[in-house]
Amino acid sequence: MSSRSFLATASCYVPPISRSKLHEIGANRRLALQRKGGKRCIYCFCSFDGEILKREAEDGNREGNEKKKTEWIHFVGIGGSGISALAMLALKQGFEVSGSDIMWNNFMDELQKAGARIFVGHSTSNLESKTGSGLPNALVISSAIPLENNEVAYAKSAGIPIYKRDGWLRRITEHYNLIAVSGTHGKSTTAAMLSYVLSAMGDNLIAVVGANVPQFKEGNIIPGSGPNFVLEADEYDCCFLGLSPSVAVVTSVEWDHVDIFHDEEAVLDTFRKFLQKVKIGGHLIICGDSAGAYSLVSKSIKERVSDCEMVLTSLASKPGYSITTYGISSKNDWHASSVTPNSHGGQDYVLVSLTLSEIRITMLKKSNVYADV
Known part of the structure:
Protein backbone atom coordinates (compact mmCIF):
# COMPACT_ATOMS: atom_id res chain seq x y z
CA MET A 1 0.00 0.00 0.00
CA SER A 2 1.15 3.51 -0.71
CA SER A 3 0.81 6.22 1.92
CA ARG A 4 -0.47 9.80 1.71
CA SER A 5 -0.25 12.31 4.53
CA PHE A 6 -2.66 15.25 4.54
CA LEU A 7 -0.98 18.09 6.40
CA ALA A 8 -3.70 20.67 7.06
CA THR A 9 -7.06 21.94 5.92
CA ALA A 10 -7.21 21.84 2.13
CA SER A 11 -3.61 20.67 1.82
CA CYS A 12 -1.84 17.45 1.11
CA TYR A 13 1.50 15.96 0.29
CA VAL A 14 1.83 15.13 -3.39
CA PRO A 15 5.04 13.80 -4.96
CA PRO A 16 6.66 16.15 -7.51
CA ILE A 17 5.42 15.66 -11.06
CA SER A 18 6.28 17.38 -14.32
CA ARG A 19 3.71 19.39 -16.26
CA SER A 20 4.15 17.08 -19.27
CA LYS A 21 3.32 14.10 -17.08
CA LEU A 22 0.42 15.99 -15.54
CA HIS A 23 -0.96 16.58 -19.04
CA GLU A 24 -0.52 12.88 -19.87
CA ILE A 25 -2.37 11.87 -16.70
CA GLY A 26 -5.23 14.21 -17.44
CA ALA A 27 -5.55 13.39 -21.14
CA ASN A 28 -8.83 12.08 -22.51
CA ARG A 29 -10.81 13.30 -19.48
CA ARG A 30 -9.97 10.34 -17.29
CA LEU A 31 -9.03 9.79 -13.72
CA ALA A 32 -5.63 8.18 -13.74
CA LEU A 33 -3.17 6.33 -11.60
CA GLN A 34 0.56 6.46 -12.09
CA ARG A 35 2.80 3.52 -11.43
CA LYS A 36 5.75 4.36 -9.24
CA GLY A 37 8.20 1.97 -7.64
CA GLY A 38 6.01 -1.01 -8.50
CA LYS A 39 3.06 0.43 -6.57
CA ARG A 40 0.04 2.40 -7.74
CA CYS A 41 -0.04 5.98 -6.50
CA ILE A 42 -3.32 7.88 -6.70
CA TYR A 43 -3.31 11.31 -8.29
CA CYS A 44 -6.15 13.76 -8.50
CA PHE A 45 -8.02 14.06 -11.79
CA CYS A 46 -7.06 16.75 -14.26
CA SER A 47 -9.26 16.89 -17.36
CA PHE A 48 -7.91 18.22 -20.62
CA ASP A 49 -9.17 18.12 -24.18
CA GLY A 50 -5.74 17.71 -25.66
CA GLU A 51 -3.45 20.42 -26.95
CA ILE A 52 -6.28 22.06 -28.91
CA LEU A 53 -8.13 23.00 -25.69
CA LYS A 54 -4.90 24.18 -24.12
CA ARG A 55 -4.04 26.35 -27.11
CA ARG A 170 -20.09 32.17 -17.37
CA ARG A 171 -18.03 34.98 -18.89
CA ILE A 172 -14.85 34.31 -16.93
CA THR A 173 -14.91 30.49 -17.20
CA GLU A 174 -16.01 29.94 -20.81
CA HIS A 175 -12.47 29.73 -22.23
CA TYR A 176 -11.24 27.29 -19.58
CA ASN A 177 -11.55 23.64 -18.65
CA LEU A 178 -14.06 24.11 -15.84
CA ILE A 179 -14.16 21.79 -12.83
CA ALA A 180 -17.29 22.84 -10.92
CA VAL A 181 -17.63 21.60 -7.32
CA SER A 182 -21.24 21.79 -6.10
CA GLY A 183 -23.34 20.46 -3.24
CA THR A 184 -25.46 21.61 -0.33
CA HIS A 185 -22.62 20.87 2.09
CA GLY A 186 -18.91 20.20 1.62
CA LYS A 187 -18.29 22.10 -1.58
CA SER A 188 -15.91 24.69 -0.07
CA THR A 189 -13.70 22.05 1.57
CA THR A 190 -13.74 19.85 -1.53
CA ALA A 191 -12.98 22.71 -3.93
CA ALA A 192 -10.18 23.96 -1.67
CA MET A 193 -8.53 20.54 -1.31
CA LEU A 194 -8.83 19.79 -5.02
CA SER A 195 -7.34 23.16 -5.94
CA TYR A 196 -4.47 22.75 -3.51
CA VAL A 197 -3.66 19.25 -4.76
CA LEU A 198 -3.65 20.29 -8.41
CA SER A 199 -1.49 23.31 -7.60
CA ALA A 200 0.94 21.12 -5.65
CA MET A 201 1.16 18.86 -8.70
CA GLY A 202 2.40 21.80 -10.72
CA ASP A 203 -0.84 22.78 -12.43
CA ASN A 204 -1.03 26.54 -12.99
CA LEU A 205 -4.77 26.48 -12.44
CA ILE A 206 -7.27 29.18 -11.56
CA ALA A 207 -9.38 28.51 -8.47
CA VAL A 208 -12.24 30.39 -6.83
CA VAL A 209 -13.51 29.18 -3.44
CA GLY A 210 -16.24 30.82 -1.39
CA ALA A 211 -14.25 30.69 1.85
CA ASN A 212 -10.85 31.72 3.11
CA VAL A 213 -8.27 28.96 2.62
CA PRO A 214 -5.14 29.36 4.79
CA GLN A 215 -2.98 27.58 2.20
CA PHE A 216 -3.98 30.00 -0.59
CA LYS A 217 -1.69 33.03 -0.76
CA GLU A 218 -4.58 35.17 -2.01
CA GLY A 219 -7.04 33.84 0.60
CA ASN A 220 -9.89 32.49 -1.50
CA ILE A 221 -8.45 32.29 -5.02
CA ILE A 222 -5.50 30.90 -6.96
CA PRO A 223 -4.84 33.33 -9.83
CA GLY A 224 -3.14 31.00 -12.31
CA SER A 225 -3.39 31.03 -16.09
CA GLY A 226 -5.23 27.76 -16.72
CA PRO A 227 -6.39 25.89 -18.68
CA ASN A 228 -7.95 24.28 -15.57
CA PHE A 229 -10.40 26.38 -13.56
CA VAL A 230 -11.69 24.94 -10.26
CA LEU A 231 -14.80 26.71 -9.05
CA GLU A 232 -16.99 26.32 -6.00
CA ALA A 233 -20.32 26.22 -7.82
CA ASP A 234 -23.12 27.62 -5.70
CA GLU A 235 -26.74 26.53 -6.11
CA TYR A 236 -28.04 29.65 -4.33
CA ASP A 237 -30.17 31.73 -6.67
CA CYS A 238 -29.51 29.01 -9.29
CA CYS A 239 -26.09 30.60 -9.78
CA PHE A 240 -24.41 27.47 -11.15
CA LEU A 241 -26.87 27.11 -14.01
CA GLY A 242 -24.85 29.57 -16.07
CA LEU A 243 -21.87 27.22 -16.10
CA SER A 244 -20.74 24.63 -18.64
CA PRO A 245 -18.33 22.35 -16.76
CA SER A 246 -16.14 19.63 -18.21
CA VAL A 247 -16.10 18.01 -14.78
CA ALA A 248 -18.85 18.43 -12.19
CA VAL A 249 -18.68 17.28 -8.57
CA VAL A 250 -21.79 16.94 -6.38
CA THR A 251 -20.95 16.45 -2.69
CA SER A 252 -24.50 16.32 -1.29
CA VAL A 253 -28.04 17.45 -2.01
CA GLU A 254 -30.44 18.45 0.78
CA TRP A 255 -33.11 21.07 1.30
CA ASP A 256 -31.36 24.34 2.08
CA HIS A 257 -31.71 28.05 1.19
CA VAL A 258 -35.39 28.02 2.09
CA ASP A 259 -35.70 31.60 0.85
CA ILE A 260 -34.99 30.33 -2.67
CA PHE A 261 -36.21 26.72 -2.68
CA HIS A 262 -39.69 26.05 -1.29
CA ASP A 263 -39.07 22.31 -0.78
CA GLU A 264 -36.55 19.51 -1.36
CA GLU A 265 -37.90 18.74 -4.81
CA ALA A 266 -37.11 22.29 -5.90
CA VAL A 267 -33.49 21.76 -4.83
CA LEU A 268 -33.31 18.43 -6.66
CA ASP A 269 -34.79 19.96 -9.79
CA THR A 270 -32.16 22.69 -9.78
CA PHE A 271 -29.34 20.16 -9.44
CA ARG A 272 -30.83 18.08 -12.28
CA LYS A 273 -30.67 21.19 -14.46
CA PHE A 274 -27.04 21.68 -13.38
CA LEU A 275 -26.13 18.15 -14.48
CA GLN A 276 -27.57 18.95 -17.90
CA LYS A 277 -24.89 21.64 -18.19
CA VAL A 278 -22.02 19.13 -18.06
CA LYS A 279 -20.32 18.99 -21.44
CA ILE A 280 -20.71 15.94 -23.66
CA GLY A 281 -17.73 13.71 -23.03
CA GLY A 282 -17.30 15.23 -19.56
CA HIS A 283 -17.33 13.57 -16.15
CA LEU A 284 -19.68 13.69 -13.18
CA ILE A 285 -18.28 12.74 -9.76
CA ILE A 286 -21.01 12.31 -7.17
CA CYS A 287 -21.21 11.31 -3.51
CA GLY A 288 -23.10 8.04 -3.51
CA ASP A 289 -23.68 8.23 0.27
CA SER A 290 -25.88 11.31 -0.12
CA ALA A 291 -29.40 10.07 -0.83
CA GLY A 292 -30.28 13.32 -2.55
CA ALA A 293 -27.16 13.39 -4.71
CA TYR A 294 -27.43 9.71 -5.63
CA SER A 295 -31.06 10.11 -6.64
CA LEU A 296 -29.93 12.48 -9.40
CA VAL A 297 -28.20 9.67 -11.25
CA SER A 298 -29.71 6.47 -9.86
CA LYS A 299 -31.70 5.92 -13.06
CA SER A 300 -28.52 6.21 -15.10
CA ILE A 301 -26.62 3.79 -12.90
CA LYS A 302 -28.17 0.63 -14.25
CA GLU A 303 -25.45 -0.88 -16.38
CA ARG A 304 -21.79 -0.73 -15.59
CA VAL A 305 -19.34 -0.36 -18.43
CA SER A 306 -15.98 -2.08 -18.20
CA ASP A 307 -13.14 -0.38 -19.99
CA CYS A 308 -9.81 -2.12 -19.65
CA GLU A 309 -7.97 1.09 -20.46
CA MET A 310 -9.56 2.98 -17.57
CA VAL A 311 -8.18 2.62 -14.08
CA LEU A 312 -11.55 2.80 -12.38
CA THR A 313 -15.08 1.67 -13.07
CA SER A 314 -17.11 4.25 -14.94
CA LEU A 315 -20.86 4.27 -15.27
CA ALA A 316 -22.96 4.58 -18.37
CA SER A 317 -24.78 7.88 -18.67
CA LYS A 318 -27.48 8.81 -21.15
CA PRO A 319 -26.59 12.55 -21.06
CA GLY A 320 -23.22 11.79 -22.70
CA TYR A 321 -20.80 11.97 -19.76
CA SER A 322 -19.33 9.34 -17.48
CA ILE A 323 -20.28 9.04 -13.81
CA THR A 324 -18.16 8.01 -10.84
CA THR A 325 -19.45 7.65 -7.28
CA TYR A 326 -17.48 8.07 -4.07
CA GLY A 327 -18.11 7.89 -0.33
CA ILE A 328 -17.73 5.53 2.60
CA SER A 329 -20.25 2.89 1.54
CA SER A 330 -18.73 -0.01 -0.39
CA LYS A 331 -21.35 0.45 -3.13
CA ASN A 332 -19.32 3.39 -4.46
CA ASP A 333 -16.64 3.20 -7.13
CA TRP A 334 -14.20 4.88 -4.75
CA HIS A 335 -14.79 4.41 -1.04
CA ALA A 336 -13.01 4.87 2.26
CA SER A 337 -12.84 1.94 4.66
CA SER A 338 -11.28 1.35 8.09
CA VAL A 339 -11.66 5.01 9.08
CA THR A 340 -9.86 5.50 12.41
CA PRO A 341 -8.62 8.49 14.43
CA ASN A 342 -4.91 9.20 14.20
CA SER A 343 -2.40 10.87 16.52
CA HIS A 344 -2.54 14.11 14.50
CA GLY A 345 -6.18 14.73 15.41
CA GLY A 346 -7.54 13.58 12.08
CA GLN A 347 -8.33 10.24 10.48
CA ASP A 348 -6.55 7.40 8.73
CA TYR A 349 -8.41 5.27 6.22
CA VAL A 350 -7.93 2.93 3.32
CA LEU A 351 -9.06 4.20 -0.07
CA VAL A 352 -10.54 1.40 -2.13
CA SER A 353 -11.02 1.47 -5.89
CA LEU A 354 -9.24 -1.08 -8.06
CA THR A 355 -6.27 -0.68 -5.75
CA LEU A 356 -5.76 0.21 -2.11
CA SER A 357 -4.00 3.28 -0.70
CA GLU A 358 -3.54 4.40 2.87
CA ILE A 359 -4.65 7.99 3.49
CA ARG A 360 -3.94 10.25 6.45
CA ILE A 361 -5.64 13.59 7.02
CA THR A 362 -5.37 15.93 9.97
CA MET A 363 -8.79 17.55 9.69
CA LEU A 364 -11.02 16.79 12.63
CA LYS A 365 -14.40 16.15 11.04
CA LYS A 366 -15.18 12.74 9.61
CA SER A 367 -17.10 14.54 6.87
CA ASN A 368 -13.77 15.74 5.52
CA VAL A 369 -13.03 12.16 4.53
CA TYR A 370 -15.66 12.68 1.82
CA ALA A 371 -13.83 15.73 0.50
CA ASP A 372 -10.55 13.83 0.58
CA VAL A 373 -11.87 10.78 -1.28
Whole structure:
Protein backbone atom coordinates (compact mmCIF):
# COMPACT_ATOMS: atom_id res chain seq x y z
CA MET A 1 0.00 0.00 0.00
CA SER A 2 1.15 3.51 -0.71
CA SER A 3 0.81 6.22 1.92
CA ARG A 4 -0.47 9.80 1.71
CA SER A 5 -0.25 12.31 4.53
CA PHE A 6 -2.66 15.25 4.54
CA LEU A 7 -0.98 18.09 6.40
CA ALA A 8 -3.70 20.67 7.06
CA THR A 9 -7.06 21.94 5.92
CA ALA A 10 -7.21 21.84 2.13
CA SER A 11 -3.61 20.67 1.82
CA CYS A 12 -1.84 17.45 1.11
CA TYR A 13 1.50 15.96 0.29
CA VAL A 14 1.83 15.13 -3.39
CA PRO A 15 5.04 13.80 -4.96
CA PRO A 16 6.66 16.15 -7.51
CA ILE A 17 5.42 15.66 -11.06
CA SER A 18 6.28 17.38 -14.32
CA ARG A 19 3.71 19.39 -16.26
CA SER A 20 4.15 17.08 -19.27
CA LYS A 21 3.32 14.10 -17.08
CA LEU A 22 0.42 15.99 -15.54
CA HIS A 23 -0.96 16.58 -19.04
CA GLU A 24 -0.52 12.88 -19.87
CA ILE A 25 -2.37 11.87 -16.70
CA GLY A 26 -5.23 14.21 -17.44
CA ALA A 27 -5.55 13.39 -21.14
CA ASN A 28 -8.83 12.08 -22.51
CA ARG A 29 -10.81 13.30 -19.48
CA ARG A 30 -9.97 10.34 -17.29
CA LEU A 31 -9.03 9.79 -13.72
CA ALA A 32 -5.63 8.18 -13.74
CA LEU A 33 -3.17 6.33 -11.60
CA GLN A 34 0.56 6.46 -12.09
CA ARG A 35 2.80 3.52 -11.43
CA LYS A 36 5.75 4.36 -9.24
CA GLY A 37 8.20 1.97 -7.64
CA GLY A 38 6.01 -1.01 -8.50
CA LYS A 39 3.06 0.43 -6.57
CA ARG A 40 0.04 2.40 -7.74
CA CYS A 41 -0.04 5.98 -6.50
CA ILE A 42 -3.32 7.88 -6.70
CA TYR A 43 -3.31 11.31 -8.29
CA CYS A 44 -6.15 13.76 -8.50
CA PHE A 45 -8.02 14.06 -11.79
CA CYS A 46 -7.06 16.75 -14.26
CA SER A 47 -9.26 16.89 -17.36
CA PHE A 48 -7.91 18.22 -20.62
CA ASP A 49 -9.17 18.12 -24.18
CA GLY A 50 -5.74 17.71 -25.66
CA GLU A 51 -3.45 20.42 -26.95
CA ILE A 52 -6.28 22.06 -28.91
CA LEU A 53 -8.13 23.00 -25.69
CA LYS A 54 -4.90 24.18 -24.12
CA ARG A 55 -4.04 26.35 -27.11
CA GLU A 56 -7.59 27.70 -27.26
CA ALA A 57 -7.44 28.61 -23.58
CA GLU A 58 -4.06 30.30 -24.04
CA ASP A 59 -5.33 32.20 -27.08
CA GLY A 60 -8.41 33.23 -25.10
CA ASN A 61 -6.18 34.36 -22.23
CA ARG A 62 -4.07 36.53 -24.52
CA GLU A 63 -7.11 38.14 -26.08
CA GLY A 64 -8.72 38.58 -22.69
CA ASN A 65 -5.64 40.10 -21.08
CA GLU A 66 -5.47 42.84 -23.71
CA LYS A 67 -9.10 43.68 -22.98
CA LYS A 68 -8.90 43.42 -19.21
CA LYS A 69 -6.21 46.09 -18.93
CA THR A 70 -8.71 48.72 -20.07
CA GLU A 71 -11.76 47.46 -18.21
CA TRP A 72 -13.10 48.73 -14.92
CA ILE A 73 -15.43 46.40 -13.06
CA HIS A 74 -17.54 47.54 -10.10
CA PHE A 75 -18.82 44.88 -7.68
CA VAL A 76 -21.98 45.64 -5.71
CA GLY A 77 -22.05 43.57 -2.50
CA ILE A 78 -18.28 43.14 -2.66
CA GLY A 79 -18.03 42.02 0.98
CA GLY A 80 -19.73 38.68 0.32
CA SER A 81 -17.57 35.57 0.28
CA GLY A 82 -18.39 34.69 -3.32
CA ILE A 83 -18.31 38.19 -4.82
CA SER A 84 -15.11 39.13 -2.95
CA ALA A 85 -13.36 36.12 -4.52
CA LEU A 86 -14.48 37.22 -7.99
CA ALA A 87 -13.28 40.76 -7.29
CA MET A 88 -9.87 39.52 -6.12
CA LEU A 89 -9.51 37.35 -9.21
CA ALA A 90 -10.41 40.33 -11.42
CA LEU A 91 -7.70 42.37 -9.72
CA LYS A 92 -5.11 39.66 -10.28
CA GLN A 93 -6.15 39.34 -13.92
CA GLY A 94 -5.57 43.03 -14.61
CA PHE A 95 -8.99 44.61 -14.25
CA GLU A 96 -9.46 47.89 -12.42
CA VAL A 97 -11.74 46.97 -9.51
CA SER A 98 -14.03 48.93 -7.22
CA GLY A 99 -16.90 47.83 -5.06
CA SER A 100 -19.37 48.68 -2.34
CA ASP A 101 -21.16 47.04 0.56
CA ILE A 102 -23.13 48.17 3.57
CA MET A 103 -20.61 47.01 6.19
CA TRP A 104 -16.84 46.60 6.24
CA ASN A 105 -15.33 43.14 6.71
CA ASN A 106 -12.07 41.20 6.37
CA PHE A 107 -12.64 40.38 2.71
CA MET A 108 -12.78 44.10 1.97
CA ASP A 109 -9.56 44.64 3.91
CA GLU A 110 -7.72 42.24 1.63
CA LEU A 111 -9.23 43.70 -1.51
CA GLN A 112 -8.24 47.22 -0.52
CA LYS A 113 -4.68 46.07 0.20
CA ALA A 114 -4.60 44.49 -3.27
CA GLY A 115 -5.57 47.77 -4.93
CA ALA A 116 -9.36 47.84 -5.12
CA ARG A 117 -11.32 51.01 -4.32
CA ILE A 118 -13.82 50.03 -1.64
CA PHE A 119 -16.84 52.02 -0.46
CA VAL A 120 -19.08 51.52 2.56
CA GLY A 121 -22.65 52.24 1.51
CA HIS A 122 -24.24 52.30 -1.92
CA SER A 123 -24.17 55.55 -3.88
CA THR A 124 -24.08 56.61 -7.51
CA SER A 125 -20.90 58.53 -6.66
CA ASN A 126 -19.19 55.13 -6.22
CA LEU A 127 -19.47 54.72 -9.99
CA GLU A 128 -17.34 57.77 -10.70
CA SER A 129 -13.78 57.20 -11.85
CA LYS A 130 -10.76 58.47 -9.94
CA THR A 131 -10.57 61.44 -12.29
CA GLY A 132 -14.30 62.13 -12.08
CA SER A 133 -15.00 61.16 -15.68
CA GLY A 134 -15.99 57.86 -17.19
CA LEU A 135 -18.07 54.97 -15.88
CA PRO A 136 -17.38 51.29 -15.13
CA ASN A 137 -17.33 48.92 -18.07
CA ALA A 138 -19.52 46.49 -16.12
CA LEU A 139 -21.29 45.94 -12.81
CA VAL A 140 -21.28 42.56 -11.06
CA ILE A 141 -23.94 42.24 -8.40
CA SER A 142 -24.40 39.85 -5.53
CA SER A 143 -27.53 37.71 -5.30
CA ALA A 144 -28.38 39.71 -2.16
CA ILE A 145 -28.58 43.01 -4.08
CA PRO A 146 -32.06 44.07 -5.28
CA LEU A 147 -32.45 45.55 -8.74
CA GLU A 148 -33.79 48.69 -7.03
CA ASN A 149 -30.36 49.36 -5.54
CA ASN A 150 -29.37 52.90 -6.50
CA GLU A 151 -26.04 51.86 -8.03
CA VAL A 152 -27.72 49.16 -10.10
CA ALA A 153 -30.52 51.49 -11.18
CA TYR A 154 -28.02 54.17 -12.20
CA ALA A 155 -25.91 51.67 -14.14
CA LYS A 156 -29.01 50.46 -15.99
CA SER A 157 -30.00 54.01 -16.93
CA ALA A 158 -26.44 54.72 -18.10
CA GLY A 159 -26.31 51.59 -20.26
CA ILE A 160 -23.61 49.85 -18.21
CA PRO A 161 -23.75 46.05 -18.62
CA ILE A 162 -24.98 44.42 -15.40
CA TYR A 163 -24.02 40.86 -14.51
CA LYS A 164 -25.44 38.71 -11.77
CA ARG A 165 -23.02 36.10 -10.49
CA ASP A 166 -24.14 33.43 -12.94
CA GLY A 167 -23.56 35.67 -15.94
CA TRP A 168 -20.16 36.85 -14.74
CA LEU A 169 -19.05 33.30 -13.91
CA ARG A 170 -20.09 32.17 -17.37
CA ARG A 171 -18.03 34.98 -18.89
CA ILE A 172 -14.85 34.31 -16.93
CA THR A 173 -14.91 30.49 -17.20
CA GLU A 174 -16.01 29.94 -20.81
CA HIS A 175 -12.47 29.73 -22.23
CA TYR A 176 -11.24 27.29 -19.58
CA ASN A 177 -11.55 23.64 -18.65
CA LEU A 178 -14.06 24.11 -15.84
CA ILE A 179 -14.16 21.79 -12.83
CA ALA A 180 -17.29 22.84 -10.92
CA VAL A 181 -17.63 21.60 -7.32
CA SER A 182 -21.24 21.79 -6.10
CA GLY A 183 -23.34 20.46 -3.24
CA THR A 184 -25.46 21.61 -0.33
CA HIS A 185 -22.62 20.87 2.09
CA GLY A 186 -18.91 20.20 1.62
CA LYS A 187 -18.29 22.10 -1.58
CA SER A 188 -15.91 24.69 -0.07
CA THR A 189 -13.70 22.05 1.57
CA THR A 190 -13.74 19.85 -1.53
CA ALA A 191 -12.98 22.71 -3.93
CA ALA A 192 -10.18 23.96 -1.67
CA MET A 193 -8.53 20.54 -1.31
CA LEU A 194 -8.83 19.79 -5.02
CA SER A 195 -7.34 23.16 -5.94
CA TYR A 196 -4.47 22.75 -3.51
CA VAL A 197 -3.66 19.25 -4.76
CA LEU A 198 -3.65 20.29 -8.41
CA SER A 199 -1.49 23.31 -7.60
CA ALA A 200 0.94 21.12 -5.65
CA MET A 201 1.16 18.86 -8.70
CA GLY A 202 2.40 21.80 -10.72
CA ASP A 203 -0.84 22.78 -12.43
CA ASN A 204 -1.03 26.54 -12.99
CA LEU A 205 -4.77 26.48 -12.44
CA ILE A 206 -7.27 29.18 -11.56
CA ALA A 207 -9.38 28.51 -8.47
CA VAL A 208 -12.24 30.39 -6.83
CA VAL A 209 -13.51 29.18 -3.44
CA GLY A 210 -16.24 30.82 -1.39
CA ALA A 211 -14.25 30.69 1.85
CA ASN A 212 -10.85 31.72 3.11
CA VAL A 213 -8.27 28.96 2.62
CA PRO A 214 -5.14 29.36 4.79
CA GLN A 215 -2.98 27.58 2.20
CA PHE A 216 -3.98 30.00 -0.59
CA LYS A 217 -1.69 33.03 -0.76
CA GLU A 218 -4.58 35.17 -2.01
CA GLY A 219 -7.04 33.84 0.60
CA ASN A 220 -9.89 32.49 -1.50
CA ILE A 221 -8.45 32.29 -5.02
CA ILE A 222 -5.50 30.90 -6.96
CA PRO A 223 -4.84 33.33 -9.83
CA GLY A 224 -3.14 31.00 -12.31
CA SER A 225 -3.39 31.03 -16.09
CA GLY A 226 -5.23 27.76 -16.72
CA PRO A 227 -6.39 25.89 -18.68
CA ASN A 228 -7.95 24.28 -15.57
CA PHE A 229 -10.40 26.38 -13.56
CA VAL A 230 -11.69 24.94 -10.26
CA LEU A 231 -14.80 26.71 -9.05
CA GLU A 232 -16.99 26.32 -6.00
CA ALA A 233 -20.32 26.22 -7.82
CA ASP A 234 -23.12 27.62 -5.70
CA GLU A 235 -26.74 26.53 -6.11
CA TYR A 236 -28.04 29.65 -4.33
CA ASP A 237 -30.17 31.73 -6.67
CA CYS A 238 -29.51 29.01 -9.29
CA CYS A 239 -26.09 30.60 -9.78
CA PHE A 240 -24.41 27.47 -11.15
CA LEU A 241 -26.87 27.11 -14.01
CA GLY A 242 -24.85 29.57 -16.07
CA LEU A 243 -21.87 27.22 -16.10
CA SER A 244 -20.74 24.63 -18.64
CA PRO A 245 -18.33 22.35 -16.76
CA SER A 246 -16.14 19.63 -18.21
CA VAL A 247 -16.10 18.01 -14.78
CA ALA A 248 -18.85 18.43 -12.19
CA VAL A 249 -18.68 17.28 -8.57
CA VAL A 250 -21.79 16.94 -6.38
CA THR A 251 -20.95 16.45 -2.69
CA SER A 252 -24.50 16.32 -1.29
CA VAL A 253 -28.04 17.45 -2.01
CA GLU A 254 -30.44 18.45 0.78
CA TRP A 255 -33.11 21.07 1.30
CA ASP A 256 -31.36 24.34 2.08
CA HIS A 257 -31.71 28.05 1.19
CA VAL A 258 -35.39 28.02 2.09
CA ASP A 259 -35.70 31.60 0.85
CA ILE A 260 -34.99 30.33 -2.67
CA PHE A 261 -36.21 26.72 -2.68
CA HIS A 262 -39.69 26.05 -1.29
CA ASP A 263 -39.07 22.31 -0.78
CA GLU A 264 -36.55 19.51 -1.36
CA GLU A 265 -37.90 18.74 -4.81
CA ALA A 266 -37.11 22.29 -5.90
CA VAL A 267 -33.49 21.76 -4.83
CA LEU A 268 -33.31 18.43 -6.66
CA ASP A 269 -34.79 19.96 -9.79
CA THR A 270 -32.16 22.69 -9.78
CA PHE A 271 -29.34 20.16 -9.44
CA ARG A 272 -30.83 18.08 -12.28
CA LYS A 273 -30.67 21.19 -14.46
CA PHE A 274 -27.04 21.68 -13.38
CA LEU A 275 -26.13 18.15 -14.48
CA GLN A 276 -27.57 18.95 -17.90
CA LYS A 277 -24.89 21.64 -18.19
CA VAL A 278 -22.02 19.13 -18.06
CA LYS A 279 -20.32 18.99 -21.44
CA ILE A 280 -20.71 15.94 -23.66
CA GLY A 281 -17.73 13.71 -23.03
CA GLY A 282 -17.30 15.23 -19.56
CA HIS A 283 -17.33 13.57 -16.15
CA LEU A 284 -19.68 13.69 -13.18
CA ILE A 285 -18.28 12.74 -9.76
CA ILE A 286 -21.01 12.31 -7.17
CA CYS A 287 -21.21 11.31 -3.51
CA GLY A 288 -23.10 8.04 -3.51
CA ASP A 289 -23.68 8.23 0.27
CA SER A 290 -25.88 11.31 -0.12
CA ALA A 291 -29.40 10.07 -0.83
CA GLY A 292 -30.28 13.32 -2.55
CA ALA A 293 -27.16 13.39 -4.71
CA TYR A 294 -27.43 9.71 -5.63
CA SER A 295 -31.06 10.11 -6.64
CA LEU A 296 -29.93 12.48 -9.40
CA VAL A 297 -28.20 9.67 -11.25
CA SER A 298 -29.71 6.47 -9.86
CA LYS A 299 -31.70 5.92 -13.06
CA SER A 300 -28.52 6.21 -15.10
CA ILE A 301 -26.62 3.79 -12.90
CA LYS A 302 -28.17 0.63 -14.25
CA GLU A 303 -25.45 -0.88 -16.38
CA ARG A 304 -21.79 -0.73 -15.59
CA VAL A 305 -19.34 -0.36 -18.43
CA SER A 306 -15.98 -2.08 -18.20
CA ASP A 307 -13.14 -0.38 -19.99
CA CYS A 308 -9.81 -2.12 -19.65
CA GLU A 309 -7.97 1.09 -20.46
CA MET A 310 -9.56 2.98 -17.57
CA VAL A 311 -8.18 2.62 -14.08
CA LEU A 312 -11.55 2.80 -12.38
CA THR A 313 -15.08 1.67 -13.07
CA SER A 314 -17.11 4.25 -14.94
CA LEU A 315 -20.86 4.27 -15.27
CA ALA A 316 -22.96 4.58 -18.37
CA SER A 317 -24.78 7.88 -18.67
CA LYS A 318 -27.48 8.81 -21.15
CA PRO A 319 -26.59 12.55 -21.06
CA GLY A 320 -23.22 11.79 -22.70
CA TYR A 321 -20.80 11.97 -19.76
CA SER A 322 -19.33 9.34 -17.48
CA ILE A 323 -20.28 9.04 -13.81
CA THR A 324 -18.16 8.01 -10.84
CA THR A 325 -19.45 7.65 -7.28
CA TYR A 326 -17.48 8.07 -4.07
CA GLY A 327 -18.11 7.89 -0.33
CA ILE A 328 -17.73 5.53 2.60
CA SER A 329 -20.25 2.89 1.54
CA SER A 330 -18.73 -0.01 -0.39
CA LYS A 331 -21.35 0.45 -3.13
CA ASN A 332 -19.32 3.39 -4.46
CA ASP A 333 -16.64 3.20 -7.13
CA TRP A 334 -14.20 4.88 -4.75
CA HIS A 335 -14.79 4.41 -1.04
CA ALA A 336 -13.01 4.87 2.26
CA SER A 337 -12.84 1.94 4.66
CA SER A 338 -11.28 1.35 8.09
CA VAL A 339 -11.66 5.01 9.08
CA THR A 340 -9.86 5.50 12.41
CA PRO A 341 -8.62 8.49 14.43
CA ASN A 342 -4.91 9.20 14.20
CA SER A 343 -2.40 10.87 16.52
CA HIS A 344 -2.54 14.11 14.50
CA GLY A 345 -6.18 14.73 15.41
CA GLY A 346 -7.54 13.58 12.08
CA GLN A 347 -8.33 10.24 10.48
CA ASP A 348 -6.55 7.40 8.73
CA TYR A 349 -8.41 5.27 6.22
CA VAL A 350 -7.93 2.93 3.32
CA LEU A 351 -9.06 4.20 -0.07
CA VAL A 352 -10.54 1.40 -2.13
CA SER A 353 -11.02 1.47 -5.89
CA LEU A 354 -9.24 -1.08 -8.06
CA THR A 355 -6.27 -0.68 -5.75
CA LEU A 356 -5.76 0.21 -2.11
CA SER A 357 -4.00 3.28 -0.70
CA GLU A 358 -3.54 4.40 2.87
CA ILE A 359 -4.65 7.99 3.49
CA ARG A 360 -3.94 10.25 6.45
CA ILE A 361 -5.64 13.59 7.02
CA THR A 362 -5.37 15.93 9.97
CA MET A 363 -8.79 17.55 9.69
CA LEU A 364 -11.02 16.79 12.63
CA LYS A 365 -14.40 16.15 11.04
CA LYS A 366 -15.18 12.74 9.61
CA SER A 367 -17.10 14.54 6.87
CA ASN A 368 -13.77 15.74 5.52
CA VAL A 369 -13.03 12.16 4.53
CA TYR A 370 -15.66 12.68 1.82
CA ALA A 371 -13.83 15.73 0.50
CA ASP A 372 -10.55 13.83 0.58
CA VAL A 373 -11.87 10.78 -1.28
